[in-house]
Amino acid sequence: MNKTESNNGVANLHFKNTDWVITKNGIEEKPIMDATGDRIPFEVKKTDPLLIINSKPDEKGNPHYSIRSGDLGLLIQCHFARFLYNTSDFNWNVSFNKVSAIEPTLTNTHFISKCSAIGYLLYSGHDKDGTKAVIANEIPPDSGSVIGRTGKSLLAQAISKMVPTVTVQGKRRDINTDRFLFECVDAGTKVVNIDDAKRNFNFENLFPFVGGDWIIKRKRKEDLIIPRESAPKLYISTINKIKGQGGSFDRRMHVITFSNYYNEKRSPRQELSIFFQDWDKNQWNLFYNFMANCIQIYFEHGLVASPQVK
Numbered sequence: 001m002n003k004t005e006s007n008n009g010v011a012n013l014h015f016k017n018t019d020w021v022i023t024k025n026g027i028e029e030k031p032i033m034d035a036t037g038d039r040i041p042f043e044v045k046k047t048d049p050l051l052i053i054n055s056k057p058d059e060k061g062n063p064h065y066s067i068r069s070g071d072l073g074l075l076i077q078c079h080f081a082r083f084l085y086n087t088s089d090f091n092w093n094v095s096f097n098k099v100s101a102i103e104p105t106l107t108n109t110h111f112i113s114k115c116s117a118i119g120y121l122l123y124s125g126h127d128k129d130g131t132k133a134v135i136a137n138e139i140p141p142d143s144g145s146v147i148g149r150t151g152k153s154l155l156a157q158a159i160s161k162m163v164p165t166v167t168v169q170g171k172r173r174d175i176n177t178d179r180f181l182f183e184c185v186d187a188g189t190k191v192v193n194i195d196d197a198k199r200n201f202n203f204e205n206l207f208p209f210v211g212g213d214w215i216i217k218r219k220r221k222e223d224l225i226i227p228r229e230s231a232p233k234l235y236i237s238t239i240n241k242i243k244g245q246g247g248s249f250d251r252r253m254h255v256i257t258f259s260n261y262y263n264e265k266r267s268p269r270q271e272l273s274i275f276f277q278d279w280d281k282n283q284w285n286l287f288y289n290f291m292a293n294c295i296q297i298y299f300e301h302g303l304v305a306s307p308q309v310k
Contacts, residue, residue, distance in 0.1 A: 008125060009023060009125070010022070010023055011122070011124075011295045011299075013040065013288075014040065015039060015040045015042055015043065015288070016042055017032075018030065018031070020044075022296055022299070024296060026049075026296065027046060027049070027292050029046050040162075040288070042284055044288050044289075047285070047286070047289045049293050049296070050081060050289060050293050051067050051068065051075060051081075051115075051297075053066070053068075053112055053115075054068060063301075065108065065112050065304060066105070066108060067111075077286060079268075079272040079273050079279070080275065080286075080290060081290045082272065083151060083262075083268045083272060084111060084114050084151075084155070085107075086259075087114070087150060087258045087259055087261055088108075088111040088113075088114060088259065089259055089261055090259045092261045109306070110306055110307060112297065112304050113304045113305060115293070115294045115297050116294070116297055116302065116304040117254055118155070118158070118291065119294040120132075120134065120254070120298045121159050121191050122162055122291065123299075126228055126229055126231070131228075131231075132210065132251070132252055132254040132303065133203075133210050133233070133234035133235070133236055133252060133253055134233070134235045134236070134254050135253050135255045136152040136155065136235065136236065136257075136258060137152075137238055137239070137241065137256075138150045138152065138257060138259070138260065139259060147239045148196075149262060149263055149264055149267065150259065150261075150263065151258055151262050151268065152237035152258055154275060155235075155237075158287075159191050159193070160191075161276065161287075162291055163191055164188050164189050165189070165190065165193055166189050166232070167192075167193045167194075168181060168193070168194050168195070169195055169196070170195050170196045170197035170201060170238065171196055171198045176201065176205060179217045180217050180218065182214070182216050183217065183219060185214070185216055185224075185226075186224070189232045190232055190233070191232055191234075192232045192234050193235045194234065196238065197242075198238075198240070200243075201236075201238065201242070203243070203244055203252075204249075207248070209234065211252065212228055212231075213225055213227050213228050213231065214226040214228075214232065254303045255306060257309055
């Protein structure tokens, strides 16, 4: 048994003191039936959902997403959720009277898109409508600003607290040519994090790994084959736009965009806490509840597309 197990629209989180069963309808707490295997070493306490997402079509029939009134007040208590919401605010440095009425809705949608991406990465099942790599990028900086430090890698760290994750450095010289790039991946790996992919990163090389069996080349060992239905998912962070156009690229990518709310002058550590180190039991409890909430959001709404950033 793993810390997280999921398939067919149901996810199970195994904690030190209880089991959670997550569906699109909610999170159900269950007594521990099997004490063996790997468990999250935390005595969790289930809270009410930190946020509930409403969806209704707009005048063109496209889905319009909103956060239930009052939930943002609850979200600010969870440092990780608050961080994620701040990374979705693209008008934090614009004076109030210059922000259009639609901007708060766009901020909410960016945030919901990130929540759905987290839920998708934590859900180990592979839906029949296709597997995607989650691409985390950022808006081009203002003139003279330092690129990066927007929080993309912090999301990957959060994922690694939930499921077995292998990190590959995206700036290594042989990122596009190394046949053994994924040799550290094994059958238990749930997410592969390509951290800070460089400018000439060739996403097309990964097409066989997005939606197909993983055939992993290993030095002095036989190839490891992980069937599609249990294969890892990809999270790729980059300051560069992934090169490639057309349906073959689009259907393999779910793009989430980070604002420059966090930058070289302001970090989550300064504003909130040292994530995963300074947290007390309450923060950890809010974190686990929020991550479970993200799985539920994904089950109910699927991968929510991010709005285009002007």
